[in-house]
Amino acid sequence: MNAVTVKHPLAALLATLAAGALFGFGLSLAGMVRPEVVLSFLRLQDWGLMLVMGGAVLVVLLAYQGAPRLLARPLLGGNFGQHPSVWNRDTWRGAALFGLGWGLCGVCPGPAIAGLGTGDLDLLWALAGIALGALAQGLRAKG
Amino acid sequence: MDAFTQMASALLNTLFPTGWGHYLAGGLLVGTGTALLFVYTGRIGGMSSVFSSTWSWLVRRPYFQTARYLETRGWRLVYAAGLIVGALVWWLGFSDGVPLSTQVPAWQLLLGGFFVGYGARLSNGCTSGHGICGLGSLQLPSLGAVLIFMATAFLTANAFARLSARFT
Numbered sequence: 001m002n003a004v005t006v007k008h009p010l011a012a013l014l015a016t017l018a019a020g021a022l023f024g025f026g027l028s029l030a031g032m033v034r035p036e037v038v039l040s041f042l043r044l045q046d047w048g049l050m051l052v053m054g055g056a057v058l059v060v061l062l063a064y065q066g067a068p069r070l071l072a073r074p075l076l077g078g079n080f081g082q083h084p085s086v087w088n089r090d091t092w093r094g095a096a097l098f099g100l101g102w103g104l105c106g107v108c109p110g111p112a113i114a115g116l117g118t119g120d121l122d123l124l125w126a127l128a129g130i131a132l133g134a135l136a137q138g139l140r141a142k143g
Numbered sequence: 144m145d146a147f148t149q150m151a152s153a154l155l156n157t158l159f160p161t162g163w164g165h166y167l168a169g170g171l172l173v174g175t176g177t178a179l180l181f182v183y184t185g186r187i188g189g190m191s192s193v194f195s196s197t198w199s200w201l202v203r204r205p206y207f208q209t210a211r212y213l214e215t216r217g218w219r220l221v222y223a224a225g226l227i228v229g230a231l232v233w234w235l236g237f238s239d240g241v242p243l244s245t246q247v248p249a250w251q252l253l254l255g256g257f258f259v260g261y262g263a264r265l266s267n268g269c270t271s272g273h274g275i276c277g278l279g280s281l282q283l284p285s286l287g288a289v290l291i292f293m294a295t296a297f298l299t300a301n302a303f304a305r306l307s308a309r310f311t
C-alpha cells in the first residue's frame with residue numbers, strides 16, 4: 001500500500017466516511033452481517049455470497065482499471081494506490097488459516113465491524129477474536 | 144410460463160432460496176463504496192488492515208510501527224466507522240428495527256475470529272482485501288488466496304456441520 005498524500009483533508013475524511021457507509025449498508029442489505037447467511041453459503045445451501053462478491057468485484061474492477069486511465073489523479077488529490085499482492089508461503093498459509101476461521105464462525109473482518117451497526121453485540125466476540133488474531137500475527141512477525 | 148422460464152425460475156429458487164436481488168444489490172453497493180474511496184482519494188479499502196493499523200496506537204513493536212500502518216491508521220478507522228454508520232442506516236431505515244443476533248456460539252465466534260484475524264494479516268488480505276480489491280486489481284496472488292480460503296472455509300463449515308449434527 002503506497003502512502004497517499006491527500007490535499008483536501010476534510011473532504012477526504014467525509015468521502016472516506018461516505019464510502020465506508022455505502023460498504024456497510026451494502027453488507028447489511030446483502031445479509032453478510034449475519035453469520036448464518038455466510039455459513040449457509042459455505043454449506044452450499046444458498047449461493048447468494050457469489051452474487052455479493054461478483055457484484056462488488058465488477059464495480060471495483062471498472063473503477064480500479066478505469067479511473068487511473070481517465071484521471072491524472074484522484075478527485076481530492078494524492079495518488080492512486082495499488083494492491084500489490086505477492087505469492088509466498090505466508091500468502092497461502094494465511095489464506096488457509098483465514099478460511100478455517102471463516103468456516104468456523106461465518107464472520108470476516110468487514111461484517112464483524114459493520115454488524116455492530118445492526119445492534120448485534122454477539123459479533124463483539126468475533127471482533128475481539130479478529131483483533132487478537134491480528135495482534136498475535138504482528139507479535140510473531142519479524143521487523 | 145414456457146418451459147425455459149419455469150426451469151430458470153426453479154434454478155434460481157434452488158440456488159437462492161431467500162431471493163437473489165438483495166445479494167446483487169448489496170454487492171454492487173459494497174463495490175461502489177470501495178470504488179468511490181479509490182476515485183476520490185486513491186485509497187485501496189481492504190478491511191483487515193484496520194486491525195493491525197489500530198494496534199499501532201498501542202503496541203510499540205517495530206512491526207506495528209511501520210509506515211504502512213502509521214500512515215494509514217487514521218483513514219482506516221474513519222472507513223471502519225463508516226461501515227458501522229452504513230449498517231446503522233440500514234438497520235434503522237430498512238429492517239424491522241429489532242437488533243440482530245446470531246445463533247453461532249460465542250466460543251466459535253471468538254476462536255474462528257482469531258484464525259480470521261491471524262490468517263488475514265499473515266496473508267495480507269481478507270474477503271475484501273484479496274477478494275474485492277485484489278481481484279479488482281487483477282492480482283493473480285489474490286486469486287490464489289481467494290481460492291485457498293474458499294476451499295478451507297467450505298471444508299471447515301461442512302465438516303463442522305456434520306460433527307455437530309452427530310454430537311447433538
